[in-house]
Amino acid sequence: MITRRDFLKKSVITAAGVALPLAAFEVLDPKKLMAQEAADTKNGTRWAFVVDTYKCVGCGLCVKACKLENEVPYDTSVTRTWVERYVITKDGKTHADTPKGGRDGFTTSKISLGMSEEAAPKDMMAKPETKPTEKFEDIDPNDITKAFFVPKLCNQCDNPPCVQVCPVGATYQTPDGVVLVDRTWCIGCGYCIMGCPYGVRFFHPVYHTAEKCTFCYHRITKGLKTACVQACPFGARQIGNLKDPNDPVTKIIMTERVSVLKAEYGTKPQVFYIGLDKEVR
Amino acid sequence: MLAHGELWTVKELFVYPNEFIYWSIQIVMYPFMTGLVAGAFVLSSLYHVFGIKQLKDMARFALVFSFALLPIAPLPILLHLQSPFRGINVIMTPHFTSAIAAFGIVFFSYGAIVASEIWFLYRKHIVDSALKLREKKDKTLVDQFWYLIFCTLTLGSYDVSEEALHTDEKIVKILAGVGIPVACFLHGYAGFIFGSVKANALWMTPLMPVIFIMSAIVSGIALCMLTYILTMEIKKFLAHRKKAALGVFHSEAEIKGVEFHVIQMTAKYLIVFMIAAISLELLDMIFRGYTALKSWDVIRSVIYGRDFNDIFILQYGIGNLLPFIMFLMPGLTIRRTVVGTILVLFGVFMMRWNVVIGGQAFSLSFAGYMHYHMPIIPTDWETFKEGLFGAVSVGIAPFVLFWFVNKIFPVFIEAPSE
Numbered sequence: 001m002i003t004r005r006d007f008l009k010k011s012v013i014t015a016a017g018v019a020l021p022l023a024a025f026e027v028l029d030p031k032k033l034m035a036q037e038a039a040d041t042k043n044g045t046r047w048a049f050v051v052d053t054y055k056c057v058g059c060g061l062c063v064k065a066c067k068l069e070n071e072v073p074y075d076t077s078v079t080r081t082w083v084e085r086y087v088i089t090k091d092g093k094t095h096a097d098t099p100k101g102g103r104d105g106f107t108t109s110k111i112s113l114g115m116s117e118e119a120a121p122k123d124m125m126a127k128p129e130t131k132p133t134e135k136f137e138d139i140d141p142n143d144i145t146k147a148f149f150v151p152k153l154c155n156q157c158d159n160p161p162c163v164q165v166c167p168v169g170a171t172y173q174t175p176d177g178v179v180l181v182d183r184t185w186c187i188g189c190g191y192c193i194m195g196c197p198y199g200v201r202f203f204h205p206v207y208h209t210a211e212k213c214t215f216c217y218h219r220i221t222k223g224l225k226t227a228c229v230q231a232c233p234f235g236a237r238q239i240g241n242l243k244d245p246n247d248p249v250t251k252i253i254m255t256e257r258v259s260v261l262k263a264e265y266g267t268k269p270q271v272f273y274i275g276l277d278k279e280v281r
Numbered sequence: 282m283l284a285h286g287e288l289w290t291v292k293e294l295f296v297y298p299n300e301f302i303y304w305s306i307q308i309v310m311y312p313f314m315t316g317l318v319a320g321a322f323v324l325s326s327l328y329h330v331f332g333i334k335q336l337k338d339m340a341r342f343a344l345v346f347s348f349a350l351l352p353i354a355p356l357p358i359l360l361h362l363q364s365p366f367r368g369i370n371v372i373m374t375p376h377f378t379s380a381i382a383a384f385g386i387v388f389f390s391y392g393a394i395v396a397s398e399i400w401f402l403y404r405k406h407i408v409d410s411a412l413k414l415r416e417k418k419d420k421t422l423v424d425q426f427w428y429l430i431f432c433t434l435t436l437g438s439y440d441v442s443e444e445a446l447h448t449d450e451k452i453v454k455i456l457a458g459v460g461i462p463v464a465c466f467l468h469g470y471a472g473f474i475f476g477s478v479k480a481n482a483l484w485m486t487p488l489m490p491v492i493f494i495m496s497a498i499v500s501g502i503a504l505c506m507l508t509y510i511l512t513m514e515i516k517k518f519l520a521h522r523k524k525a526a527l528g529v530f531h532s533e534a535e536i537k538g539v540e541f542h543v544i545q546m547t548a549k550y551l552i553v554f555m556i557a558a559i560s561l562e563l564l565d566m567i568f569r570g571y572t573a574l575k576s577w578d579v580i581r582s583v584i585y586g587r588d589f590n591d592i593f594i595l596q597y598g599i600g601n602l603l604p605f606i607m608f609l610m611p612g613l614t615i616r617r618t619v620v621g622t623i624l625v626l627f628g629v630f631m632m633r634w635n636v637v638i639g640g641q642a643f644s645l646s647f648a649g650y651m652h653y654h655m656p657i658i659p660t661d662w663e664t665f666k667e668g669l670f671g672a673v674s675v676g677i678a679p680f681v682l683f684w685f686v687n688k689i690f691p692v693f694i695e696a697p698s699e
Contacts, residue, residue, distance in 0.1 A: 075282060076283070076284045077298055078284040078298065078299050079298055082297070082298050096295040097295060098297070098298055101298040113293070113294055114292045114293040114294050114295070114296060114649060115292055115293055116293065152297075161479060161480065163378075164378045164379065165378075165379045165380070165381070165477075166376055166379055167375065167376055167379040167380075167381035167382040167384070168367075168370040168373075168374050168375070168376055169374055169376035170370075185367070185370060186363075186364065186367075187362050187364050187365075187367040187368055187370050188362050188363020188364040188367075189358070189362055189363075190303040190304060190361075190363070191381055191474075193299075193303050194303065194478050194481060195478055197479070197480035197645060198297075198645070199297035199300045199644075199645045199646075200299065201299065202299035202301075203284065205282050205283070205285070208285070208363040208364055209363065265479055265480065281646035281647060
């Protein structure tokens with residue numbers, strides 16, 4: 001009869017005996033393999049974006065094109081890309097707004113102040129019909145010292161905090177640098193939305209999963225431009241491959257003075273801006 | 282078509298188009314509930330590990346209560362998820378760079394510790410009950426049911442000799458010791474989920490996990506005291522009506538004496554942990570003001586302006602200072618303790634609220650604000666689960682569960698005072 005001691009002893013020996021030959025196999029890391037593959041092809045790809053704020057007129061065609069191309073419901077307030085308007089007055093104050101993400105362009109000189117809390121229902125039992133109303137501020141053109149538009153989109157960071165915080169690995173970075181979301185695996189916890197310092201993420205109103213700008217990955221991997229780049233009549237938006245030294249985008253980044261948004265978060269953003277003002281949030 | 286969060290968010294001044302209060306009332310409930318679990322366990326461990334004899338009755342009570350609270354802890358997150366049926370993915374494909382991914386491991390290892398500690402603590406009771414029911418002739422269907430349950434719970438071990446029971450005691454002590462760091466981890470980790478979000482200026486501080494642990498212990502102790510008083514009062518009321526001995530207690534006066542003694546002792550520990558929690562929170566706030574980083578302007582306007590009532594009146598005033606004075610005043614009474622513990626629980630809840638909702642009260646642009654209007658009357662599934670009724674359901678659930686668990690692991694089984 002086998003004793004407990006013998007049983008344990010033999011189990012340990014068997015386990016060790018099986019483990020040793022198994023250790024001879026190298027565990028293959030798919031990421032490593034893909035990196036190797038990318039290195040083998042002469043020039044790898046790293047998608048990057050350049051926004052020339054001097055050229056942007058705030059027409060909103062990029063936002064429209066993006067919503068239609070990527071099937072983000074047209075009338076929802078959420079959007080993968082948007083345009084901000086900044087107006088700086090003589091008193092040094094900055095006024096900024098982005099009505100409907102700038103989708104319909106900036107057709108009025110009135111700056112939105114958002115919903116005013118004063119008109120909001122004081123008690124929480126109030127009916128939802130008594131929603132607070134949007135307020136506007138009209139600025140005298142003579143008071144304006146400078147004004148400009150800033151298009152925003154996902155920065156496809158090199159160190160993406162959204163990928164870091166996803167608990168199920170549903171959001172990931174492709175080898176060519178674009179951060180994508182797997183709609184079949186996202187649980188909708190919203191941690192990535194909280195983790196993004198740029199506020200580019202949101203929940204898709206139809207799929208109920210995290211949603212974000214993909215640099216139109218389905219287009220750029222087929223040699224096309226993104227929907228917003230194609231829609232921009234002024235060439236304010238450009239997409240290119242950072243690893244290609246002859247790419248116009250790479251040339252701009254290498255030779256001109258560009259800056260990025262919120263560098264202090266250490267996310268290493270890959271959307272570069274020409275003419276970014278210190279007042280841009 | 283409304284985007285998620287649009288229904289209950291009111292934006293003011295310059296806010297990015299995709300920003301809403303995405304983490305709403307259920308994310309307030311999540312740290313509140315795990316805090317109660319962890320706090321109740323730490324309270325029970327004070328007796329088992331450090332041998333604080335005065336807490337003996339409270340210890341057993343707290344452990345069972347912690348066990349009843351445990352399955353409820355993940356409920357708020359589940360209700361918050363946009364795709365709740367995929368919640369299991371967190372355990373199936375954990376992505377370990379995320380703080381949430383550790384949830385499955387932390388939660389189940391903690392659950393295993395609490396369950397086994399309870400089993401060893403109640404082994405004699407389980408075996409006794411099983412044997413008693415086995416010997417009983419002409420068992421009813423109910424008896425059969427209980428016999429089956431207790432028989433299964435013995436796990437085939439019927440040895441209740443002096444020696445075996447001594448071993449049980451030893452194991453309980455070890456488990457309670459191991460449980461303290463794990464319980465602190467369970468909740469400190471909830472604090473880490475918030476504290477590690479670098480995009481949120483209000484949340485990001487390494488103090489967050491520690492603050493969460495301290496306030497968790499405070500809320501756990503307060504809830505145990507409150508529930509303990511309630512059960513004792515019910516017993517007292519029954520004893521008064523029947524004018525007869527009830528269970529392990531012999532008279533109404535005895536219940537009264539025991540109750541008061543236990544409460545007095547526990548109140549002391551409550552005060553100690555309260556001081557620790559408040560000191561840390563104040564340190565955090567002072568530090569933010571003193572270092573005054575880029576985000577301070579907007580945070581200051583939220584703390585001292587928009588959320589002043591929630592933070593200084595409701596949380597610190599009514600939730601901390603008032604009960605603190607009540608517990609420190611000489612001649613503590615049961616009635617005052619009840620009011621005090623309810624206020625403490627309210628204060629901790631408001632602290633969670635001010636962290637979760639307050640952290641989303643300002644835009645990432647630092648130039649705008651968001652206001653949260655909690656849905657009260659549910660009109661659809663979403664306004665139910667992320668509204669008042671969803672939160673209340675989560676709050677009530679542990680008490681219902683405690684009632685069932687108490688049937689199997691009765692909190693009062695032996696003479697409570699020697």
